[in-house]
Amino acid sequence: MDFNDTAEEAAYRAQVRAWLEANAPRSVATSTDPLEDSTDLKAARAWQRKKAEAGYACITWPKAWGGGGGASWQSVIFGQEEAKFPNPGNPFAIGLGMCVPTVMTAGNDADKERFVKPAVLGEEIWCQLFSEPSGGSDAAAARTRAVLDGDTWTINGQKVWTSGAHYSDFGLLLARTDPDVPKHKGLTMFWIDMKDPAVEVRPIHQMSGASNFNEVYFTDLKIKDSQRVGGVGEGWRVALITLMNERLSVGGGGSGSGHARVLKLASDISTLAGPAAKDAGLREKIADWFVQAEGLKYTTFRTMTALSRGQTPGPESSIGKVVSASLMQDMANTALELEDQFGIISDPAMAPLAAAFQSALMGAPGMRIAGGTDEILRNIIAERVLGLPQDVRLDKVVAFKDIPSGR
Amino acid sequence: MRWPEQGRNDARRRHPATVRRLTRGQSFPAAKARYPVAKDIRQEDAFPMDFDFSDDQKFLKTEARKFLDARCPVGVVRGVLDNSGKSYDEGLWKAVAEQGWLGAAIPEEFGGLGLGGIDLCAIAEELGRALAPIPFSSTVYFLAEALMLAGSQAQKARWLPKIAAGEVIGCFATTERPGTLTDAQVQARVENGRLTGVKIPVTDGDVADLAVVLARESGRTGIYLVELAGAGVERETLQTLDPTRGVARLTFTGAAAERLGEAGEGLSLAEAVLNRAAVLLAFEQVGGADRALEMAKAYALERYAFGRQIGSYQAIKHKLADIYIKNELARSNAYFGAWALDAGAGELPVAAAAARVAACEAFWFAAKENIQTHGGMGFTWDVDCHLFYRRAQQLGLVAGGAKAWKERLVSQLERRNAA
Numbered sequence: 001m002d003f004n005d006t007a008e009e010a011a012y013r014a015q016v017r018a019w020l021e022a023n024a025p026r027s028v029a030t031s032t033d034p035l036e037d038s039t040d041l042k043a044a045r046a047w048q049r050k051k052a053e054a055g056y057a058c059i060t061w062p063k064a065w066g067g068g069g070g071a072s073w074q075s076v077i078f079g080q081e082e083a084k085f086p087n088p089g090n091p092f093a094i095g096l097g098m099c100v101p102t103v104m105t106a107g108n109d110a111d112k113e114r115f116v117k118p119a120v121l122g123e124e125i126w127c128q129l130f131s132e133p134s135g136g137s138d139a140a141a142a143r144t145r146a147v148l149d150g151d152t153w154t155i156n157g158q159k160v161w162t163s164g165a166h167y168s169d170f171g172l173l174l175a176r177t178d179p180d181v182p183k184h185k186g187l188t189m190f191w192i193d194m195k196d197p198a199v200e201v202r203p204i205h206q207m208s209g210a211s212n213f214n215e216v217y218f219t220d221l222k223i224k225d226s227q228r229v230g231g232v233g234e235g236w237r238v239a240l241i242t243l244m245n246e247r248l249s250v251g252g253g254g255s256g257s258g259h260a261r262v263l264k265l266a267s268d269i270s271t272l273a274g275p276a277a278k279d280a281g282l283r284e285k286i287a288d289w290f291v292q293a294e295g296l297k298y299t300t301f302r303t304m305t306a307l308s309r310g311q312t313p314g315p316e317s318s319i320g321k322v323v324s325a326s327l328m329q330d331m332a333n334t335a336l337e338l339e340d341q342f343g344i345i346s347d348p349a350m351a352p353l354a355a356a357f358q359s360a361l362m363g364a365p366g367m368r369i370a371g372g373t374d375e376i377l378r379n380i381i382a383e384r385v386l387g388l389p390q391d392v393r394l395d396k397v398v399a400f401k402d403i404p405s406g407r
Numbered sequence: 408m409r410w411p412e413q414g415r416n417d418a419r420r421r422h423p424a425t426v427r428r429l430t431r432g433q434s435f436p437a438a439k440a441r442y443p444v445a446k447d448i449r450q451e452d453a454f455p456m457d458f459d460f461s462d463d464q465k466f467l468k469t470e471a472r473k474f475l476d477a478r479c480p481v482g483v484v485r486g487v488l489d490n491s492g493k494s495y496d497e498g499l500w501k502a503v504a505e506q507g508w509l510g511a512a513i514p515e516e517f518g519g520l521g522l523g524g525i526d527l528c529a530i531a532e533e534l535g536r537a538l539a540p541i542p543f544s545s546t547v548y549f550l551a552e553a554l555m556l557a558g559s560q561a562q563k564a565r566w567l568p569k570i571a572a573g574e575v576i577g578c579f580a581t582t583e584r585p586g587t588l589t590d591a592q593v594q595a596r597v598e599n600g601r602l603t604g605v606k607i608p609v610t611d612g613d614v615a616d617l618a619v620v621l622a623r624e625s626g627r628t629g630i631y632l633v634e635l636a637g638a639g640v641e642r643e644t645l646q647t648l649d650p651t652r653g654v655a656r657l658t659f660t661g662a663a664a665e666r667l668g669e670a671g672e673g674l675s676l677a678e679a680v681l682n683r684a685a686v687l688l689a690f691e692q693v694g695g696a697d698r699a700l701e702m703a704k705a706y707a708l709e710r711y712a713f714g715r716q717i718g719s720y721q722a723i724k725h726k727l728a729d730i731y732i733k734n735e736l737a738r739s740n741a742y743f744g745a746w747a748l749d750a751g752a753g754e755l756p757v758a759a760a761a762a763r764v765a766a767c768e769a770f771w772f773a774a775k776e777n778i779q780t781h782g783g784m785g786f787t788w789d790v791d792c793h794l795f796y797r798r799a800q801q802l803g804l805v806a807g808g809a810k811a812w813k814e815r816l817v818s819q820l821e822r823r824n825a826a
Contacts (some may be wrong), residue, residue, distance in 0.1 A: 260824055263817075277821075280814070287813030290820065291765045295736030298743045303459035308457075316739075319732045375721070381731055382724035386704050389719040 016081045018251075023050055039166055043088035048122025058096060058120050065104070066120035075202070075331065090362065091164055095119050095126030099172040099282040102242040103191065106230040111191065113169070127168035127194065129216060130239060130257075132403060136161060136369075137376045139174070140183050140236055141395075143401075144218065146175035148225065148232075153190065155221040165201045165214040168194045173372070174235050179401040186397040186400050187235030190227050195240040198222070208362040244295045256333045259290045262338070267350055269338055276338055285334055292327050296320055315385040321367070322377040329364035383387055412564035452677040458742060464529045467499040469509075471533040478502050479537040481791055487651045488794070493654065494613050494644065494653025500541045504573025509547055513555070513599055518568035524683075525748035528690045528741070533609075535691025536698045538798050540651040542576045544691065544805070548684040550577025553619045553630060556683075557668030557676050566617065578615035578635075579684075580606035581677055585810040588621075590674055591679075595622035595659065602633055602664035602680035605656065612655030613644040620664065620675050625739035628673030630680075631664040638662065650792065651799035682759040684806050686744035689766035692802050693738050699773040699795045700730045710782075713719050713768040723780060730773045737762075757823065767802075774799035 005013060025047055046297040052066060059075040061067020080308070082350030092095040100119045103111050118124040135141030146159025155175060165171065171192050178186035192199065193274040198221035203211040230238040264284060276282060299320070303313040335357035345351045368374050382388040395403045427601025460468060479499055481523040487493050503509065512527040513519025513663030520526075527547070534543055551570050554563055582588050583595065583606060602622055612618065618633045635642065639662035642655045668676050704727060707718030717723050747755040774795040778785035785792040803809065 089618040099481075259820065263821065263824060283817040284810065284813045286820070287764055287816045288768075288815065291740060291761050291768075292736060294743065294761050295739045295765055298458065298739035299735055302739060302742070305458045316735045319735050323732060323736065341414075375725070378728035379721065381728040382718075382721075385722075385731060386727055388704065388707060388724050388727065389716050390719065391719060392715065 001341045008074065009077060009324070013077050013081060016078050019054060019056070020081055020085055023054070023087055024082070027086055040088050041091060041314070044091055045122040046091055047088050057122075061120070066117040071308070073304070076304045076307070090127050091167060092122055094118065094128050094163060095124070095168075095170075098128055098242045099126040099170075102172060102189070102238060104240050105236045106189070108226070109190075110226070115191075117151075118329075124169040125164065126165060127162050127165045127171045128242065129162055129165075129171045129173040129192075130242075131159060131161045133158060133160050137373055138185065139239065141405075142174050142176055142187060144173070144175045145179075146177050146178070146188060151225040153223050153225060155190075155218040155223065157218055159216040159218075160213075161204070162201075162214045163212060164218050165194065165216050165398070166203060170194055170227070171199075171216070174239050176400065177232055177235070180399050182397055183395055183400040183403060184236040185233055188232050188241070189229040189235040190223060191229055191236040192221065192223055192227065196221060205242060206366060208359070208366065213319060213353060258293065258328065259286045261356065262286055262289075262331060263336050265335055266338060266355075268352070282334070282338070285330075289327055289331055292323055296323055297312060315381070318377065318381055318385060322374050322381075325364060325367035325374065328360050328367060332361035336361060417626065431755050435695055448781045453462070458746075460525070460529055460770070467526055468529040468533060470508075471530050473693050474502075474506060474770070475533055475537040475539065479539050481538070481794070484538045484540050484794055491650070493680050494650075495541050495611070500576075501537065501573060503539075503541060503543065505708045507571075508663040509551075509573055510567075510571025511542070512547070513551060513567050515570045517563055518571040520571075524686075525745045528687060528745040531687045531690035532694040534822070535694030535798075535802070538651060538695065538794055542653070544576070544615060544684065544688060545579060545611035545720065546570060546577040547616065548687040549680060550575075550617060550619055551578035551685045553579070553667060553676070553680045557630065557672070557680055562665070562667065566632075575617050576611060578609050578611045578618045579680070580609040580612060580618045581621040583607060587814075588807060590628060592675070592701055593621055593623050593628050597624040597629070597631060597664050597666075600664055601639070601661040602631060602659040603639075604660055605658050608645055608647070608654045608657040610652060610654050610801075612657050613642055613653040617682075618657065619667065620659070621673050622664070623673075624666075624670055627671035629670045630667045630673050630676050632667055633662050633664045635658065647801070649797035651798065652801055678756075681806050682755050683748055685759040685763040685812070686741065686748045688802055688806055689737065689744055689762040691742040692766035692770040692799070693734065693741050695795055695798055695802070696730070696734045696737065696770040696773040699770070699792075699799075700727065700734060702792065703773075703777040712781075719778075726776055726780065730769075730776055733765075733769040733772050737765040740765040757816065757819045759814045760819065761797075762810045763806070764809050764816060767812075770795075770799040771803055 025043060048057060055063070055068035055070070056078055058066065059068035059070040059078055060072050061069075063069040066364070096119055100116055103115055112190060115124070119126060128141070130139045132142050132144060134143050144155065144159065146153045146155050155173070157175070159173075162171075171194050173190045173192050174187055175190060176186055177188040180186070194201070198219050200217040202215045202217070204213045204215060205211055206213065260313070262282075263277060266279070266282060269276040271279055278393070299316050303317045306313040324368070339357075342351070343358070346355050348355040351358055380390075383389065383390055483499055487496055507520050508530050510519030511522045511530055512524055513521070514628035515521040547570070551567065554566055558566070561641070565704050570577065573804075583592055586592070592668040595602060595606065602620060604611070605621060606620060609618070615635055617636055620631045620633050621628060622631055633640070635657070639660045643658075645654045645656060647654045704718070707723050707727065709715055710717045719806060722747070726822075740762045744758040746752070752758070778792040778796060781790060782791055784790050
């Protein structure tokens with residue numbers, strides 16, 4: 001938002017820019033698949049450490065915790081400027097955005113002392129172990145069992161869709177400690193060592209061809225009771241802290257430049273009615289996409305405004321992914337239609353724009369599901385923003401073990 | 408929303424003269440209590456990333472909502488709908504004039520409040536929510552904006568104070584036949600200061616005192632001021648989709664016409680006026696769309712079917728979530744439009760087109776799905792859904808339809824990408 005920086009903002013932006021010019025990585029391995037994990041761990045760790053040492057990692061966290069001790073508007077400006085440089089990937093986002101803040105809120109002092117700083121410095125990476133085969137959208141349906149004997153818990157079960165599990169050092173685990181009470185009351189949160197031999201990580205081969213999600217299996221994993229985050233049976237309350245942090249993290253503007261790429265593609269393509277770029281139907285679609293992408297961008301500005309005023313962002317930030325995922329899918333499909341028979345080619349060496357639209361087409365279904373499906377997000381908007389009633393629930397008052405399930 | 412520090416905006420900052428204006432006639436009682444509290448402008452400016460209404464603007468909005476809740480309940484709108492001889496509510500018009508809203512963005516030297524474009528946007532949103540049946544947009548977004556953009560000092564001095572005082576109703580007469588307004592469509596002619604031709608449809612043309620007319624003189628288009636009480640003007644009220652706003656056919660036969668701006672600038676001036684009006688209308692649309700969503704939500708909570716509130720079914724929940732999404736996208740685009748409007752930014756053509764496209768889509772969608780949510784009751788005359796459906800169409804077409812604005816938007820983007 002160069003157009004209306006105050007003097008203070010402009011000064012900070014200039015300072016950030018100068019620092020990035022001097023320090024940011026110049027080139028990194030990139031991928032055109034938005035779900036492809038192109039993280040170069042070594043480069044990412046080096047960049048994270050550099051930022052942390054300069055106070056630019058976790059800008060709003062207290063300096064005592066390794067943060068920058070700054071304001072949220074500074075964090076926003078840094079993010080805007082950093083986005084202009086090649087990005088080595090951010091394997092720390094889940095840890096620093098969700099897991100570590102949960103430990104900071106609900107964990108014991110020893111854990112805070114132990115985990116916060118190394119995470120900020122990029123030395124340790126976290127993953128979030130919530131979703132299970134029995135519940136993707138329904139995270140409170142977790143069945144992974146934790147059984148206490150003395151001061152040791154034994155964990156058995158399986159998690160799924162775990163981003164970054166294959167390179168994570170620690171995981172935040174939601175487990176079932178009491179199946180005899182209603183589902184939300186029988187859960188407990190723990191941290192676990194992902195390198196323990198009782199933890200097995202298996203990559204999931206995605207339809208896009210990439211693998212950045214995993215299945216995670218626990219077979220008689222033994223952990224200490226001191227690894228509990230929050231009270232026994234309070235796991236769902238703790239999980240909500242994690243999920244709230246997810247909602248508070250400010251996302252980017254979405255497929256902002258997509259319309260320009262379609263226009264560029266259309267300028268090189270002819271249709272039966274003349275140049276594709278002059279096709280009225282296409283132009284209408286481009287206008288619609290532009291308006292959606294801009295709408296998301298300015299909605300983010302509104303969220304930033306609330307943050308900078310020290311207010312909780314309004315519910316408008318909840319529309320982001322539900323709009324951008326379908327926008328990306330629709331745009332990709334239209335672009336391939338434009339390419340006509342050529343559109344089937346996905347080889348980046350041959351397809352227009354290095355097969356960007358082919359990759360987007362294959363990644364888009366995942367975007368519409370990951371981090372809350374389109375349907376769940378619409379439920380969230382309807383229930384939490386508009387105040388409509390929850391669906392009739394069959395699972396809230398009976399013991400977890402008595403809830404009907406498909407398998 | 409904060410605008411860049413530019414000279415032209417400085418005069419709009421609230422200061423004692425503005426306070427006097429705002430409290431004129433005790434019509435803004437709470438303003439008196441609030442504005443004199445020396446508001447530290449620097450403190451306001453210290454908010455970084457300011458992309459929202461300021462506290463003062465929010466206050467103005469709240470006061471406007473209270474005022475319209477009291478003075479423009481739906482009965483006032485129906486009073487115009489159900490009376491074919493009435494095309495606006497005169498009592499509401501007078502009250503709005505007393506509030507100072509007609510001159511909100513008119514400089515103080517011409518009798519206005521000298522506030523900014525964003526303040527006017529705040530008022531527009533509330534008028535849109537209330538479906539206010541008054542010629543506000545024609546008078547303020549079209550006539551006053553055209554005068555401020557292209558009028559001579561004498562023209563401004565003659566008309567702007569009268570507009571601010573509510574003594575003159577305006578209209579914007581451009582189109583002559585179905586289809587997008589183009590140069591070729593303009594057949595009305597001016598010769599020796601006399602206008603001849605037909606303009607249809609002209610919103611508020613049936614009650615306006617002063618028209619801004621797009622016409623051709625020696626082959627070049629220009630915009631002209633025409634006093635409609637003068638000789639050579641005939642008007643015929645038309646039947647329209649939204650009877651809560653008046654629309655006329657204006658037939659000019661040698662009517663006295665005075666040019667605004669330069670000859671040959673007609674279409675570009677009309678476009679400049681339309682860009683500004685599009686942003687302001689977008690706020691009316693966002694206001695209307697939000698209220699349609701509130702209606703749909705209220706009904707979904709109160710109506711039971713199959714033993715449950717219909718709002719507990721995902722078919723309804725997801726529909727309302729989709730309305731919310733479109734409304735928020737429209738609001739965000741409108742905010743950027745408001746910034747561009749107020750700052751006189753070069754981004755205005757793109758911002759205005761985006762604001763208009765998003766707002767047309769949002770209000771249309773909210774209005775039609777509000778009826779759907781109400782089921783059979785929504786299709787009755789007595790339930791208010793159709794008022795929003797009608798107004799959505801009126802606002803969606805009055806400054807040119809979304810289809811034309813999409814084309815303008817993409818042309819602008821092509822120009823921008825090429826640059």
